[in-house]
Amino acid sequence: MSTNNPGCLGIFLKLFGISPKQNAKKEVKLPYAMRDDFLSNAELSFYKVLQQYIGNKAIICPKVSLQDIFFVKTSSQSERSTYNNKISRKHVDFLLCSTDTLRPICGIELDDRSHQRADRIKRDKFVEQVFESAGLTMVRFENKRSYTLAELESKLHNALNGFERKVLAESEIRSSEVNKDSVPECKKCGVPMVKRQAKKGANKGKVFYGCPNYPKCREVVYTTIPT
Ligand SMILES: [Zn+2]
Structure with a gap:
Protein backbone atom coordinates (compact mmCIF):
# COMPACT_ATOMS: atom_id res chain seq x y z
CA MET A 1 0.00 0.00 0.00
CA SER A 2 1.38 3.40 -0.91
CA THR A 3 1.88 5.92 1.87
CA ASN A 4 2.55 8.76 -0.52
CA ASN A 5 -1.10 9.33 -1.41
CA PRO A 6 -1.98 12.73 0.07
CA GLY A 7 -5.65 11.77 0.46
CA CYS A 8 -8.61 14.19 0.54
CA LEU A 9 -7.25 16.19 3.44
CA GLY A 10 -3.91 16.67 1.71
CA ILE A 11 -5.57 17.93 -1.49
CA PHE A 12 -7.82 20.25 0.50
CA LEU A 13 -4.86 21.72 2.37
CA LYS A 14 -2.91 22.17 -0.88
CA LEU A 15 -5.83 24.03 -2.48
CA PHE A 16 -5.67 26.54 0.31
CA GLY A 17 -1.94 26.82 0.15
CA ILE A 18 -1.46 25.09 3.43
CA SER A 19 1.29 22.52 3.36
CA PRO A 20 0.25 19.31 5.07
CA LYS A 21 1.76 18.72 8.44
CA GLN A 22 4.98 16.82 8.32
CA ASN A 23 3.31 14.02 10.16
CA ALA A 24 3.92 11.54 7.38
CA LYS A 25 6.99 9.84 8.80
CA LYS A 26 9.93 9.79 6.49
CA GLU A 27 9.94 6.42 4.85
CA VAL A 28 12.91 4.52 6.15
CA LYS A 29 14.73 2.64 3.47
CA LEU A 30 15.78 -0.65 4.97
CA PRO A 31 19.27 -1.84 4.12
CA TYR A 32 18.43 -5.28 2.70
CA ALA A 33 19.61 -6.79 -0.53
CA MET A 34 18.97 -10.24 -1.91
CA ARG A 35 21.85 -12.66 -1.57
CA ASP A 36 23.22 -14.17 -4.74
CA ASP A 37 24.43 -17.27 -2.92
CA PHE A 38 21.23 -18.74 -1.53
CA LEU A 39 22.79 -22.08 -2.42
CA SER A 40 26.51 -22.51 -2.93
CA ILE A 173 -0.36 -45.90 18.64
CA ARG A 174 -2.63 -42.94 18.04
CA SER A 175 -5.69 -45.07 17.59
CA SER A 176 -5.07 -46.98 20.82
CA GLU A 177 -7.37 -46.14 23.70
CA VAL A 178 -6.72 -45.95 27.43
CA ASN A 179 -9.40 -47.15 29.78
CA LYS A 180 -7.83 -46.52 33.14
CA ASP A 181 -8.59 -43.25 34.85
CA SER A 182 -4.99 -42.06 35.00
CA VAL A 183 -3.41 -39.21 33.13
CA PRO A 184 -1.17 -40.60 30.37
CA GLU A 185 2.23 -39.16 29.61
CA CYS A 186 3.00 -37.81 26.17
CA LYS A 187 5.12 -40.45 24.45
CA LYS A 188 7.13 -37.82 22.68
CA CYS A 189 7.63 -35.22 25.43
CA GLY A 190 7.36 -37.26 28.62
CA VAL A 191 5.02 -34.72 30.22
CA PRO A 192 1.53 -35.35 31.61
CA MET A 193 -1.13 -34.91 28.95
CA VAL A 194 -4.16 -32.66 29.19
CA LYS A 195 -7.76 -33.84 28.95
CA ARG A 196 -9.58 -32.33 26.00
CA GLN A 197 -12.73 -32.85 24.01
CA ALA A 198 -12.80 -32.92 20.22
CA LYS A 199 -14.84 -29.96 19.01
CA LYS A 200 -15.12 -31.00 15.37
CA GLY A 201 -14.30 -33.70 12.88
CA ALA A 202 -14.98 -37.40 12.96
CA ASN A 203 -14.15 -37.60 16.69
CA LYS A 204 -16.44 -34.70 17.70
CA GLY A 205 -17.49 -34.98 21.32
CA LYS A 206 -14.92 -37.64 22.06
CA VAL A 207 -12.70 -37.12 25.10
CA PHE A 208 -8.99 -37.47 24.56
CA TYR A 209 -5.68 -36.56 26.09
CA GLY A 210 -3.54 -34.11 24.17
CA CYS A 211 0.00 -32.90 24.72
CA PRO A 212 0.39 -29.52 26.48
CA ASN A 213 2.98 -28.69 23.80
CA TYR A 214 0.27 -28.68 21.10
CA PRO A 215 0.49 -27.62 18.25
CA LYS A 216 4.24 -28.36 18.22
CA CYS A 217 3.40 -31.83 19.50
CA ARG A 218 0.20 -33.43 18.24
CA GLU A 219 0.34 -36.64 20.24
CA VAL A 220 -3.13 -37.73 21.35
CA VAL A 221 -4.50 -40.65 23.30
CA TYR A 222 -8.18 -41.37 23.00
CA THR A 223 -9.95 -42.44 26.11
CA THR A 224 -13.19 -44.01 27.10
CA ILE A 225 -13.34 -42.05 30.38
CA PRO A 226 -16.73 -40.37 30.76
CA THR A 227 -16.61 -36.53 30.79
ZN1 LIG B 1 4.11 -34.06 23.47
Whole structure:
Protein backbone atom coordinates (compact mmCIF):
# COMPACT_ATOMS: atom_id res chain seq x y z
CA MET A 1 0.00 0.00 0.00
CA SER A 2 1.38 3.40 -0.91
CA THR A 3 1.88 5.92 1.87
CA ASN A 4 2.55 8.76 -0.52
CA ASN A 5 -1.10 9.33 -1.41
CA PRO A 6 -1.98 12.73 0.07
CA GLY A 7 -5.65 11.77 0.46
CA CYS A 8 -8.61 14.19 0.54
CA LEU A 9 -7.25 16.19 3.44
CA GLY A 10 -3.91 16.67 1.71
CA ILE A 11 -5.57 17.93 -1.49
CA PHE A 12 -7.82 20.25 0.50
CA LEU A 13 -4.86 21.72 2.37
CA LYS A 14 -2.91 22.17 -0.88
CA LEU A 15 -5.83 24.03 -2.48
CA PHE A 16 -5.67 26.54 0.31
CA GLY A 17 -1.94 26.82 0.15
CA ILE A 18 -1.46 25.09 3.43
CA SER A 19 1.29 22.52 3.36
CA PRO A 20 0.25 19.31 5.07
CA LYS A 21 1.76 18.72 8.44
CA GLN A 22 4.98 16.82 8.32
CA ASN A 23 3.31 14.02 10.16
CA ALA A 24 3.92 11.54 7.38
CA LYS A 25 6.99 9.84 8.80
CA LYS A 26 9.93 9.79 6.49
CA GLU A 27 9.94 6.42 4.85
CA VAL A 28 12.91 4.52 6.15
CA LYS A 29 14.73 2.64 3.47
CA LEU A 30 15.78 -0.65 4.97
CA PRO A 31 19.27 -1.84 4.12
CA TYR A 32 18.43 -5.28 2.70
CA ALA A 33 19.61 -6.79 -0.53
CA MET A 34 18.97 -10.24 -1.91
CA ARG A 35 21.85 -12.66 -1.57
CA ASP A 36 23.22 -14.17 -4.74
CA ASP A 37 24.43 -17.27 -2.92
CA PHE A 38 21.23 -18.74 -1.53
CA LEU A 39 22.79 -22.08 -2.42
CA SER A 40 26.51 -22.51 -2.93
CA ASN A 41 27.64 -24.07 -6.21
CA ALA A 42 28.28 -27.35 -4.41
CA GLU A 43 24.85 -27.33 -2.79
CA LEU A 44 23.19 -26.52 -6.10
CA SER A 45 24.90 -29.33 -7.97
CA PHE A 46 24.01 -31.76 -5.20
CA TYR A 47 20.43 -30.48 -5.23
CA LYS A 48 20.11 -31.25 -8.94
CA VAL A 49 21.13 -34.88 -8.47
CA LEU A 50 18.97 -35.15 -5.37
CA GLN A 51 16.01 -33.82 -7.33
CA GLN A 52 16.64 -36.42 -10.00
CA TYR A 53 16.73 -39.23 -7.44
CA ILE A 54 13.83 -38.04 -5.30
CA GLY A 55 11.44 -37.25 -8.16
CA ASN A 56 8.00 -37.14 -6.56
CA LYS A 57 8.91 -39.37 -3.60
CA ALA A 58 9.43 -36.33 -1.34
CA ILE A 59 9.68 -32.57 -1.25
CA ILE A 60 13.18 -31.13 -0.98
CA CYS A 61 13.41 -28.06 1.25
CA PRO A 62 16.82 -26.40 1.19
CA LYS A 63 18.24 -24.58 4.23
CA VAL A 64 15.69 -25.21 6.91
CA SER A 65 16.18 -23.65 10.33
CA LEU A 66 16.43 -26.21 13.12
CA GLN A 67 13.85 -24.20 15.03
CA ASP A 68 11.34 -24.86 12.27
CA ILE A 69 11.93 -28.58 12.66
CA PHE A 70 12.42 -29.08 16.39
CA PHE A 71 11.05 -27.76 19.64
CA VAL A 72 12.31 -28.05 23.20
CA LYS A 73 10.01 -30.44 25.01
CA THR A 74 10.95 -29.46 28.55
CA SER A 75 8.50 -27.61 30.76
CA SER A 76 11.30 -25.58 32.38
CA GLN A 77 11.37 -22.05 31.02
CA SER A 78 15.13 -21.56 31.46
CA GLU A 79 15.98 -24.94 29.97
CA ARG A 80 13.73 -24.16 27.02
CA SER A 81 15.48 -20.87 26.34
CA THR A 82 18.96 -22.42 26.70
CA TYR A 83 18.22 -25.19 24.22
CA ASN A 84 16.31 -22.90 21.87
CA ASN A 85 19.34 -20.63 21.70
CA LYS A 86 21.52 -23.58 20.78
CA ILE A 87 19.49 -24.25 17.63
CA SER A 88 18.29 -20.74 16.83
CA ARG A 89 20.92 -19.89 14.23
CA LYS A 90 21.50 -23.31 12.79
CA HIS A 91 19.98 -24.87 9.73
CA VAL A 92 20.20 -28.15 7.91
CA ASP A 93 21.31 -28.08 4.25
CA PHE A 94 18.29 -30.01 2.97
CA LEU A 95 15.21 -31.46 4.55
CA LEU A 96 13.21 -34.14 2.78
CA CYS A 97 9.52 -33.89 3.57
CA SER A 98 6.52 -36.05 2.83
CA THR A 99 4.80 -34.91 -0.38
CA ASP A 100 1.47 -35.48 1.29
CA THR A 101 1.84 -33.94 4.75
CA LEU A 102 5.16 -32.10 4.46
CA ARG A 103 6.26 -33.95 7.60
CA PRO A 104 10.04 -34.12 7.79
CA ILE A 105 11.47 -37.46 6.61
CA CYS A 106 15.18 -36.84 7.01
CA GLY A 107 17.82 -34.15 7.06
CA ILE A 108 20.70 -34.07 4.62
CA GLU A 109 24.04 -32.40 5.27
CA LEU A 110 26.65 -31.80 2.65
CA ASP A 111 30.15 -31.86 4.08
CA ASP A 112 32.28 -29.33 2.30
CA ARG A 113 35.84 -28.48 3.32
CA SER A 114 34.63 -26.24 6.14
CA HIS A 115 33.34 -29.36 7.85
CA GLN A 116 36.93 -30.26 8.73
CA ARG A 117 37.37 -27.19 10.92
CA ALA A 118 37.27 -27.85 14.66
CA ASP A 119 34.34 -25.47 15.29
CA ARG A 120 32.48 -27.01 12.38
CA ILE A 121 33.07 -30.56 13.64
CA LYS A 122 31.64 -29.55 17.01
CA ARG A 123 28.64 -27.94 15.32
CA ASP A 124 28.06 -31.00 13.09
CA LYS A 125 28.18 -33.33 16.07
CA PHE A 126 25.67 -31.21 17.93
CA VAL A 127 23.27 -31.04 15.00
CA GLU A 128 23.52 -34.80 14.62
CA GLN A 129 22.64 -35.22 18.30
CA VAL A 130 19.65 -32.90 17.91
CA PHE A 131 18.32 -35.05 15.08
CA GLU A 132 18.98 -38.22 17.02
CA SER A 133 17.27 -36.98 20.17
CA ALA A 134 14.15 -36.11 18.19
CA GLY A 135 14.21 -39.42 16.29
CA LEU A 136 14.73 -37.84 12.90
CA THR A 137 17.20 -39.40 10.46
CA MET A 138 20.21 -37.41 9.31
CA VAL A 139 22.17 -38.41 6.25
CA ARG A 140 25.57 -36.93 5.41
CA PHE A 141 27.14 -36.70 1.98
CA GLU A 142 30.74 -35.90 1.33
CA ASN A 143 31.10 -32.87 -0.87
CA LYS A 144 32.24 -34.01 -4.32
CA ARG A 145 32.24 -32.81 -7.87
CA SER A 146 29.55 -35.25 -8.89
CA TYR A 147 27.27 -37.89 -7.44
CA THR A 148 25.70 -40.96 -8.91
CA LEU A 149 22.08 -41.92 -8.42
CA ALA A 150 23.34 -45.22 -6.93
CA GLU A 151 25.17 -43.35 -4.14
CA LEU A 152 22.05 -41.41 -3.27
CA GLU A 153 19.96 -44.55 -3.42
CA SER A 154 22.28 -46.39 -1.03
CA LYS A 155 22.09 -43.64 1.59
CA LEU A 156 18.52 -42.42 1.22
CA HIS A 157 16.59 -45.58 0.48
CA ASN A 158 16.46 -46.63 4.14
CA ALA A 159 15.49 -43.15 5.31
CA LEU A 160 12.56 -43.02 2.91
CA ASN A 161 11.39 -46.54 3.77
CA GLY A 162 11.90 -46.02 7.49
CA PHE A 163 9.64 -42.99 7.34
CA GLU A 164 6.76 -45.00 5.88
CA ARG A 165 7.14 -47.63 8.62
CA LYS A 166 7.27 -44.93 11.31
CA VAL A 167 4.09 -43.25 10.09
CA LEU A 168 2.31 -46.61 10.05
CA ALA A 169 3.47 -47.44 13.60
CA GLU A 170 2.41 -44.01 14.85
CA SER A 171 -1.07 -44.33 13.43
CA GLU A 172 -1.43 -47.58 15.38
CA ILE A 173 -0.36 -45.90 18.64
CA ARG A 174 -2.63 -42.94 18.04
CA SER A 175 -5.69 -45.07 17.59
CA SER A 176 -5.07 -46.98 20.82
CA GLU A 177 -7.37 -46.14 23.70
CA VAL A 178 -6.72 -45.95 27.43
CA ASN A 179 -9.40 -47.15 29.78
CA LYS A 180 -7.83 -46.52 33.14
CA ASP A 181 -8.59 -43.25 34.85
CA SER A 182 -4.99 -42.06 35.00
CA VAL A 183 -3.41 -39.21 33.13
CA PRO A 184 -1.17 -40.60 30.37
CA GLU A 185 2.23 -39.16 29.61
CA CYS A 186 3.00 -37.81 26.17
CA LYS A 187 5.12 -40.45 24.45
CA LYS A 188 7.13 -37.82 22.68
CA CYS A 189 7.63 -35.22 25.43
CA GLY A 190 7.36 -37.26 28.62
CA VAL A 191 5.02 -34.72 30.22
CA PRO A 192 1.53 -35.35 31.61
CA MET A 193 -1.13 -34.91 28.95
CA VAL A 194 -4.16 -32.66 29.19
CA LYS A 195 -7.76 -33.84 28.95
CA ARG A 196 -9.58 -32.33 26.00
CA GLN A 197 -12.73 -32.85 24.01
CA ALA A 198 -12.80 -32.92 20.22
CA LYS A 199 -14.84 -29.96 19.01
CA LYS A 200 -15.12 -31.00 15.37
CA GLY A 201 -14.30 -33.70 12.88
CA ALA A 202 -14.98 -37.40 12.96
CA ASN A 203 -14.15 -37.60 16.69
CA LYS A 204 -16.44 -34.70 17.70
CA GLY A 205 -17.49 -34.98 21.32
CA LYS A 206 -14.92 -37.64 22.06
CA VAL A 207 -12.70 -37.12 25.10
CA PHE A 208 -8.99 -37.47 24.56
CA TYR A 209 -5.68 -36.56 26.09
CA GLY A 210 -3.54 -34.11 24.17
CA CYS A 211 0.00 -32.90 24.72
CA PRO A 212 0.39 -29.52 26.48
CA ASN A 213 2.98 -28.69 23.80
CA TYR A 214 0.27 -28.68 21.10
CA PRO A 215 0.49 -27.62 18.25
CA LYS A 216 4.24 -28.36 18.22
CA CYS A 217 3.40 -31.83 19.50
CA ARG A 218 0.20 -33.43 18.24
CA GLU A 219 0.34 -36.64 20.24
CA VAL A 220 -3.13 -37.73 21.35
CA VAL A 221 -4.50 -40.65 23.30
CA TYR A 222 -8.18 -41.37 23.00
CA THR A 223 -9.95 -42.44 26.11
CA THR A 224 -13.19 -44.01 27.10
CA ILE A 225 -13.34 -42.05 30.38
CA PRO A 226 -16.73 -40.37 30.76
CA THR A 227 -16.61 -36.53 30.79
ZN1 LIG B 1 4.11 -34.06 23.47
